[in-house]
Amino acid sequence: MFSTENLRELVAVSASICTILQFLSGTLVCQKFIQKGSTGDTSPFPFISGCLSTSVWLRYGFLIQEHSIILVNTIGATLFFAYVVTFYMYSLKKSAVAKQFLVCILVLIAILTYSSMGTDSVEGLEVTRNRVGTVCCIMSIVFFAAPFSSLLHVIKVQSSESLPFPLIMATFVVSCQWYAYGCLIKDTFVQIPNFMGAVLSGLQLTLFCLFPKKYKPLEQI
Template sequence: MFLYFHDPENLKNFLGYCATVTTVVQFLTGSLICRNYIKKKSTGETSALPFVSGLLSCSLWLRYGFLINENSLILVNSIGAFLFALYCITYFMFTVNKRRFLHQIALVLLMITFSIVYSRVELDDMKASKLIGLLCCSVGVFFFASPLIKLRHVVMTKNTEVLPFPIILTSFFVTLQWYIYGYLLGDSFIQIPNFLGCILSAIQLTLFVIYPSKSDIRYKPLSSIDF
C-alpha cells in the first residue's frame, strides 16, 4: 500500500477520486438546507449567494475542466452545476425577494455565456484556460466566503442560524483535498482558491463554536406575507 502511494501519479489519482466523492457529498448537503426551506415554507433570513455562487463556480470549473482535459473536474462540476441549479429553483420558490434573486441569476448566466463564447472564439487554448482559470479562482473564493456576508447578523444576534453549516463543514475538508490535488498537478488555479477556501471555512466554523445556532427561531411562511 505504501509503495502504491509512493508513486506521485497513483497518489494524484487517489486524491482525485476522494476529492470527487467528498465534493459530491458537499454538494448534496444543499438538499438539507432546501428541505428546511420546504418545511418552513420560507428561506427566512438566509442568503441565496451560496447557491448562486455555487452554480456559477461549478459552471466555470466545468468549462475549465474541458479546456485542460481534466476528467475529475469535468465529472464533479457537471454534478455540481446540476444540483445547484435545483437548489436555486427551490430557493426561488420560497423567497419573498424574487426580483433580487432573478437579478443574481441573470448575472450568473451572463458570466457563464461569456466563458463559453470566449473560450470558443479564442484560438490560443493556453490563453483561454488562463483567463477562465482566473475567473474560477475569483468565483471559487467568493463561493467559500459567501456565508460571511451574514457575519454582521451573526455577531449582532449571537446566532449562526443563517449560516449553512453543512456546506461550510464539508467545504473545509473538500478544499483541503483539492488543494493537495492541485499541488500534485502543479496547477495554481486549483491550489489558490482551495487554500483560501479552506482558511475561510475554518474561520466560519469557529463562529458555530462562539455563537451556537438557536433552534427556537421561526420564520414566517411565504403564504402568510402580504405583497
C-alpha cells in the first residue's frame, strides 16, 4: 500500500534529481561565457548567492540530519563554486567579483562558527536549528531573487538576453517540488523559501514573455 512515507521518499528523490539538474543548468550559462569570451552584462550575484545558499543549506541538513538536503547541497555548493571561478576568469570586472565572493566567504564562516556553538544540549541544538533555518530562508529568497539584479537592464534594452533562462526555469520547477517536500516533512524552513522561490522565479519567467531575446539576422554571404 502506498503510504505517506513512500510519497515522501518519492518526492525527495524527484526533487533531488531535479535540483541537481537545476544546478547543472549553470553549465549552459558558463558555456555561453566561454563561447563569447566574456560574461557581458550578466551579474555574478546569482552564482555567488547560490554558492552561499547551498553551503548554508548543507549545514542545516547536517543539523536536522536530512540526507536528501545534505546530498543535494554538497553537489550544489561544489558546482556553484566552479561557476564562480569560471565567471571570474571571463569577467572584465574581476575585482568586483572577488569582493562579492569574499563577502560570501566571510558570511559563511560566521554562520558556520555560530552554528557550531551551543549544540551540546537539546535546547541549544533546537535554537541553533531554528536560527540557521531562518538564515537558510533568507539566503534562498535572495538566491531566487538574484536575477532581478538585471531587471533594470532588461527593461532598458527591452530584451531578456542577460537573464539566465535555464537557471530560472529550473528554479521554478525545483521550488515547487521542495515546497511539496517541506509540507510532507512539516518543516516551515523548507516550505517558506521554496514557496517564495516559485513565486519569484515565476515572475522572472514573465520577463521572457514581455521582453523576448532579440536575435540578430544572419549575415548574407
